[in-house]
Amino acid sequence: MNSDLSYQINYGNLGTARSVPAVDPNAPLYASEDGVVASLSNNECIFQVKRSGETHVMTFQVLQALDQSREFRSLDEHVVRILATVPGLQAQREGVSRVLEGLTRRGLLVSDREFLQRAEASVARDPAPLRAVFIRACDRPEQLAHLLGSLTDYERRFRANRRYVLLDDSTTRESANRHRDLLREFARATGCKLSYVGASESERMVAKLARAVPQAASILPHLLTRTGATARFGGGRAWNLALLLSAGARMILLDDDHRLPLRSPDDARSGFDPNPAARAHTRFHRNLENALGAGQEIEEDPFELHLDAVGRSLGALTATARYAIARESLRGLALSRLDYLRGAAPIIATQHGSYGSSRTESGLWLYQLPADQRADFTRDRDSYLRNVEAGSLWYGFAQARAATSATFTPFALDNSMMLPCANPTGRGEDALFSRVTELCHPGALMVELPVAIGHVQEIQRKRSSRTLAAHTPRFNYFVSDFVQRQLPEFNASDPARRLGLLAAHLRDIAGADDAGCLRQLRDYLAYSRADLIERLQHQFDGAQDAPVYWQADLRSIIESNGRALISSEPPRLGDWPEADNAGCIRMLREETTQLASAFEVWPALWAHAREQGDRLLDAI
Template identity: 55%
Template sequence: MNSTADFQINYGSMNLSTPAPRPAPDAPRYAAVDALVAPLSGDEFAFITKEGGERHVLSHHVLQSLDQCREFRTLDEHVARVVSVVPGLNQPERIRKGLESLAQNHLLVSDSEFIGSLARGAEPEQRELHAIYIRACDRPEQLQALLASLADYERRFRAARHVVLLDDSLEPGNRDRNRDLLREFARAVGNPVSYVGAAERGRLRERLLKLAPDAQASVDWLLERGPRTRRSGGGRSWNLALLLSAGRHFAMLDEDFRLPLRRHPEALTGIDPNPAQAASARFFRRVEDALVAGEEDAGDPFEAHLAVCGERLGAILAQSAYRLERESLRGMNLGRLEHLRGDARVLYSLNGTAGASGTESALWLYQLDADSRNEFWADRDAYLRNIEARSIWYGWLRAKPSTQAYFTPFVFDNRNLLPCTNPDGRGEDSLASAATQFVHPGSLVMHLTSVIGHVQEGARKRSDVTMAAHTPRFNHFLRDYVVNQTGGFKSNDPARRLVLLGEIVGDLAAADARTLEATLDEYLSFVRADVVERLQNQFESNPDAPVYWHADVRTIVQNNGTALLKRSAPRLGDWPVDADGAACAELARAELADVAQAWRDWPRLWSVAREQGDRLLSGL
């Protein structure tokens, strides 16, 4: 082991009065590397870096000081903090020399050194969009508006991209209308189009069963409405898109989306490295006002997303629009930046939303950043309108790489196996993202600063759901369960890992009723306790907030606290309100078993779909 320079510490009274120095604008900032620590003797510790596994021997004094240098700050700032926090440290010059020695031994990493470690050249590969998939379900008026806005894009950029309509409509009249609208779009702009409705899904089913006959149960459940269909949801069309585009990139739109993409006037270049940074929100009186806020993207947005989706992070950072600036690292804990790796590939790229929120609850509105919060509660009339989240701008002011997506991506990198999702219910997008992180550990999603319009067919009242005790849906429960499994397995084979995930979920499905009921109860207790803690912190941090905001926060905290303490059946949001504990356990068992089997079968289905290529879609 290497022996890192030590410096003497004389314990005495704590000095809390040392003023923090004002750093020079161009002064380098340093942060302590993450490491495993093990005692060797009374005053010596083994310090093994997580990145690279370098081994050092540190004294207790040095280790104690290094612990105060976790955030990117100048050496002067670190010295001041060590003097103020650690008892008996009253020799700033000697402390500084010790920290300089730690930097020379790379136990303190400079901001420029960290950014340099992420550098990676672009790979010589051509990324092309296989198709734009549109999910539709019994809303032809919405589809008509989306296709009109997409037609404007296709004419402007002369792209002639393939458009595939995935029609999950129940009403035959709506299917006929949707098919006609797609034909009208093709005649107007000349793009190749394909329609996939109930009959086409049936033909796809037959073809897949010829290629993978032992996966019939999963094929039927993933792609078809039938006896095992529990509720509506976008997951069926999601899974169809993954199969029809296997091995390629594709874009996805919902029928209530609207183009063009826009950027908020406050949007900035570069990326935000902070994984805890929430999106920003701006509020408008009318949906129409939200849809036209900001500046329209001048370039082709599909190409802009392709420049990111499928690329390695290191190469993305070399693009002028996505540079990681030293200033953005200031105050960041290096241990919280583990998701930033030069070789991490972006598998999904996302837009924000302009118009109506895509969530059924607006609980997130009570955890906004300061600027968004001030606009949210500006006056009582505006507040009462804003809590329904019907006319908002929601997105990122600076592009943000993350490990998890909570809503539908815009562009998918489906060249390597992406997992299927639950065809039933809401939350299929965040469940798919959690499964993707399990299958491709260390992969990223990229939130861009653009927003896409979202116009729902009618006004939805979200405040009732927001104020009630938080009751996640089944897909949210399974998403969080999958997230808790991530990180403990070693294989780099995505297919093997997805089969393993199926086995893990299948193991939970095979548990006895008491265990399943206890698992659900523990989950609901955790998410409600988390809501209580977060909102109590918000309440205490904003003593000058308007009384109407305070009153609603109290109500949310009280309702979640009451539900947390009350003994009741662990019912998830998709299930009947009168389901008792035993019924909840069996509902969970059935859904878990279906998802588990689908994840075990999916690698074979995706593989045969990739081998078929364009023949799979053209044969429908």
């Protein structure tokens, strides 16, 4: 135990404080370590550093100085803050400076240089090979034709000769036949190796896996095929096929309504943004054509851009000039909020923005934009009425960043270590997958690059009706929020074990009596709506100068959610059909039990698929 910090700042009157020195913008920045405090006496305490576990004995006055130095600033700036914040210290500039110097020597104040060394401390990771580019398709031949056309241009330009796998979840024979024809045309145009996985191929794969992993036989049709109860919409079936067919390798995942090229925003810049609260940029365009032409097409191979990041460690990325963390970008950020930026952290997935149609089914997020973006959103009534449908916009970041989870479908994934399965049915499977991946691999990162992919849906969707209605989250968001807010901390390090623990908690949800099931649903809907109302009310209060049409719609959204909050109607989630209380109870039990069963058998399925390697894909 280090006890060298057991000294105290005297509060005596030693004369007037000296004038505040000018802040040197080139001076080193320092921030205090986060820790846990236990009292020893009326004057002393023990401070344990969370990151390292080291303990230090110090006076409470020193602890106050440490607490006021949480954000990266120069020592002179910290001194000024402490003098202004802690009563009685106005005349103790030299004493406060000595305290901070002592904290620096003991490593309790971390310099910007030391932090950057941590973030760049690379761990050698040899990325797994790329298995294939997987494309999810479902009854949209025209969209697939546009995507394959853009991939043809890509292959002709870069001669990458990648392998492509079409995962076809179509419900009609006409769509499936058209998809096969498009795939054959793509093969003739590019010479690439192609595989088609439709209904019959999925069923053969289910039968093969059921023989190899008998305990999964009953849940496999639900996981991988559109049959029986799983006839509902869901992108998770194709996602699960891709995860098994790429087990032990890396993969790229596209949807049929995507389009290349990747484009960067006009204000894109190199480097890495360490701010965990960085906001994406949203820009609105008059029509879809303008949105598709915005930004700059990237000159390099777009797949290699992502593959250069995924499967490596964060340190290997930030040690390069392209993704270096600038010292100045740390200013004002608390060290405790940057703990996720560890050089050894594996990059498990990469993300991108989008240009064209919004990737969301609701426009609620548009009413929570920062002031500068809100001005673009509401600049006149005609553009506002167009923008609320989110059919022609750009959404993304101007600088690379990292997060422990994400909201949208990744572009590239490192499946060399077990990634969890996705829920086969329902929307929002990407958000749930991300949250469960974070649970299975704590400390792993998803990196968002400052590029965007084209997203053009088959029709221009009417999002405003869903936006103005009461917020009713879907089942996948119910589970995602449960993982984030209600799970206890898991101690197991094995991803399979952690996934099994989640399954046990899901079975616990299903095991509640009728009153308990209703209470869980009502509590969740009340939490979701109350949280939304609070955030929107904060927006309304801070934007009194916003146009009246924006204010009127925002009030309408708040009121509709307020009415739903006090409603006695059955607590139905967004995916579910109209039902009474008994129907809601039944659907909650069925869906949580099915998802728990999938999580329980997934590690064995994934391990078998990894052993098969390329053979599993070649056998299709």
